Amino acid sequence: MLVNQFLFLGAILFCIGVYGVLARRNGVLVLMSIELILNAVNINLIAFGAMWSASDAGPNLSGQVFALFVIAVAAAEVGVGLALVLLIYRNRQSIAVDDVDLLKG
Amino acid sequence: MLALLVAQNIAFYVIAAVMVVAAIRVVTATNLVHAALWLVMVLSGVAAQYILLAAEFVAITQVLVYVGAIVVLFLFGIMLTRAKTGRDEDLDNPLPAKIGAGAIGVLLFGVMAYSLWDAWRGDEFGDMVVQRTGQVSDAIFSTYLVPFEVISVLLLAALIGAIVLARRD
Numbered sequence: 001m002l003v004n005q006f007l008f009l010g011a012i013l014f015c016i017g018v019y020g021v022l023a024r025r026n027g028v029l030v031l032m033s034i035e036l037i038l039n040a041v042n043i044n045l046i047a048f049g050a051m052w053s054a055s056d057a058g059p060n061l062s063g064q065v066f067a068l069f070v071i072a073v074a075a076a077e078v079g080v081g082l083a084l085v086l087l088i089y090r091n092r093q094s095i096a097v098d099d100v101d102l103l104k105g
Numbered sequence: 106m107l108a109l110l111v112a113q114n115i116a117f118y119v120i121a122a123v124m125v126v127a128a129i130r131v132v133t134a135t136n137l138v139h140a141a142l143w144l145v146m147v148l149s150g151v152a153a154q155y156i157l158l159a160a161e162f163v164a165i166t167q168v169l170v171y172v173g174a175i176v177v178l179f180l181f182g183i184m185l186t187r188a189k190t191g192r193d194e195d196l197d198n199p200l201p202a203k204i205g206a207g208a209i210g211v212l213l214f215g216v217m218a219y220s221l222w223d224a225w226r227g228d229e230f231g232d233m234v235v236q237r238t239g240q241v242s243d244a245i246f247s248t249y250l251v252p253f254e255v256i257s258v259l260l261l262a263a264l265i266g267a268i269v270l271a272r273r274d
Contacts, residue, residue: 020132022206054231061244076263083270
């Protein structure tokens with residue numbers, strides 16, 4: 001298998017996630033798009049980890065450990081993010097992200 | 106060996122096609138619950154790709170944490186914000202913003218595709234080495250011990266923060 005297969009898959013997922021963050025106005029859907037982006041990065045980390053392990057340098061687990069850290073941070077991010085969305089909904093009865101413009105003056 | 110390689114390639118392309126379609130459906134679906142369920146397909150596909158890359162522990166973690174916990178959290182978020190369960194046309198920004206977003210996405214992909222192809226072209230993986238769970242735990246609890254401890258404190262802080270934000274006073 002080519003390394004580029006996985007890197008291109010990650011790039012496609014990343015760009016779809018970026019599109020989702022920019023095009024969606026519902027807070028929960030923006031968070032879902034962020035998950036797509038994080039998963040794209042994880043595919044890259046695992047692919048590079050596998051590439052390194054298969055090379056002459058010998059086994060190296062850095063890629064997998066980094067991916068596990070990203071998964072843990074993503075879990076924390078979704079928890080806090082959904083709590084924020086819930087709070088916005090409670091105060092404004094809407095989770096459209098462009099309605100949150102109190103600081104705009 | 107060649108047969109295995111062909112099988113791996115076929116599996117990769119089938120799963121990758123499913124993932125890309127599902128990811129596009131996540132960002133275009135007009136129904137919030139459907140978007141969450143398409144996200145499950147993408148996340149399961151990512152786990153399958155990890156298996157193809159011989160990273161078994163991360164694949165299992167992906168299924169447990171993402172499909173098992175984060176998607177359920179999303180469904181709770183959808184439920185608690187009393188989203189419409191049917192079609193909802195109000196999920197997207199207006200058309201000019203969507204066109205701009207699409208242009209940015211395509212442009213970004215162009216730049217990334219060019220640089221990836223420029224850097225790695227036809228590089229092969231070589232013989233894939235299965236990295237066992239024991240080796241992963243050895244790496245976490247020796248080289249990466251301090252970041253591991255930091256991340257447990259981070260999770261605790263996020264837990265407390267989420268509770269403080271979401272509770273009703």
